[in-house]
Amino acid sequence: MASDYLDRIYLGDCEQVLKEVPDNSVDLIFTSPPYADQRRSTYGGVKPSEYVDWFMPKAAQFQRVLKPTGTFVLNIKERVVNGERHTYVIELILKMRQEGWLWTEEFMWHKKNSYPGKWPNRFRDSWERLLQFNLQRKFNMYQETVMVPVGDWAKNRLGNLSETDKTRDESKVGSGFGKNISNWLGRDKVYPTNVIHMATECSNRNHSAAFPEQLPEWFIRLFTLEDDVVLDPFVGSGTTAVVAKIMKRRFIGIDSNEEYFELAKDRLKAVQVPLFQLAEPSEDYDLGESGTE
Amino acid sequence: MASDYLDRIYLGDCEQVLKEVPDNSVDLIFTSPPYADQRRSTYGGVKPSEYVDWFMPKAAQFQRVLKPTGTFVLNIKERVVNGERHTYVIELILKMRQEGWLWTEEFMWHKKNSYPGKWPNRFRDSWERLLQFNLQRKFNMYQETVMVPVGDWAKNRLGNLSETDKTRDESKVGSGFGKNISNWLGRDKVYPTNVIHMATECSNRNHSAAFPEQLPEWFIRLFTLEDDVVLDPFVGSGTTAVVAKIMKRRFIGIDSNEEYFELAKDRLKAVQVPLFQLAEPSEDYDLGESGTE
């Protein structure tokens, strides 16, 4: 079958461009769309009040091209309008569910290095949402690929196992929770949580970096295997596509802005896919609170 | 004027009890209501689908007793129902706005020791929402009281900033959030962000503390002065009231569960209000990424 639509960056509105992409062909959609009425200089802006109507026709295409076992991760945060958090994001969640999406989870991205700021009524906004949508309750998830080093407590405390730790099965009232700590012996990695600690991109780039490379990397690792297809319909400077390529996934990147389109193509050309196997997750950044925090 | 309704714990449904409290008399409402279908053994449980209807009559009383300059902070998190995050919390936000509340901000509580467990399609839930509602755009907020030591943040990140960070302004991304970060150099205290890192308390013999004392302490500090009135309509074991008393605020605590009612009264009796001034925020816990993280 023809798969020449893969591993390319497209210029145009994703709603139109995606019509060239077959049904049920994408494993992961990871994207950070233009937030309402921000980045006006590059995207022309969408009014907060019109955001849901603007987004949903595109979501219909995402729904069509996504495999039933696939996942859609949407990085978004509502802006402050007239002293209030605007509601377009939560309205979007409700609308997505109406259209058949499952709102499986909401990850939180804690932007560790956002610098202090002060306004009369609020502090610096230091987190963003990563909304996970799915089409089915069963979807592909490769949890082992994102495990993190166990917290320091284990080194000091896991040395000697107590009798109760070995067999707390009797589950006192309310708790209903037993454990068998001997399962943990020799374990040096644990599963992360739904809180992702990651610094925003600091390095100087000639684009407004929506997110650091580690962010798409984490989700690509979690939801895809090699040769799976990753789509970013608002690919911007191409970060998602670059990471997907490095990780040996197929990719589709779309952006309606010509400068970004050219930039993404250039960045991709520069990517050399390593011949050796990808390393384990680096410890330079924290994934979950078990990291170097 | 009579203020004998203050500094007391009440037994009953807050919707009824609050009728004894005058209009415009409360400076801060801080509470953590029973989440839908949780704590069934003590509170009977509210079905997720009925949660908004259950909550709103109570919110109407909150609206009446809260001063126009006051703040309502609601600690809540939706649970997973049938593989999805339930929508009752975001529906509650929309309903609150319909009734005239302003959704000013959403703080994030990162629970560093979240409940363990492993599931095929999700990780541990490690954060809760702290929804801030107000009645006016101008409200009382004492930001200086929650400043935190600069700590590692400045040492590691502020020291070697990229040129873009130093001069980031509207010209780059049109955010309008231009801040010259060098303004913050040389300070020893900075404002926190809207991400709060705090472990839940465990192993408290007498009661299952819904939240650690530092959580109400932080918001009481931020939104009230001494002798201001703090209300917790779901006071549980009394944590909010205890903290308010220690901090020399007036308080009203309400709970419908008799055991909690008695427990809260006992805890309050044991509180000795210190004669000396409250200390600065301790460095034992992290508030935002500016802390000791």
Add this chain to the structure above:
DNA sequence: GTTCCGCATGAATCGATAG
């Protein structure tokens, strides 16, 4: 007095089984 270490336990969720 400190530090160390045993120990309990938490706003959880899924899948299977039972009524």
Add this chain to the structure above:
DNA sequence: ACTATCGATTCATGCGGAA
């Protein structure tokens, strides 16, 4: 079909007694 109950899985922290 739909709800109620039960067993299995799992990590980080505070407390308190011991060293």
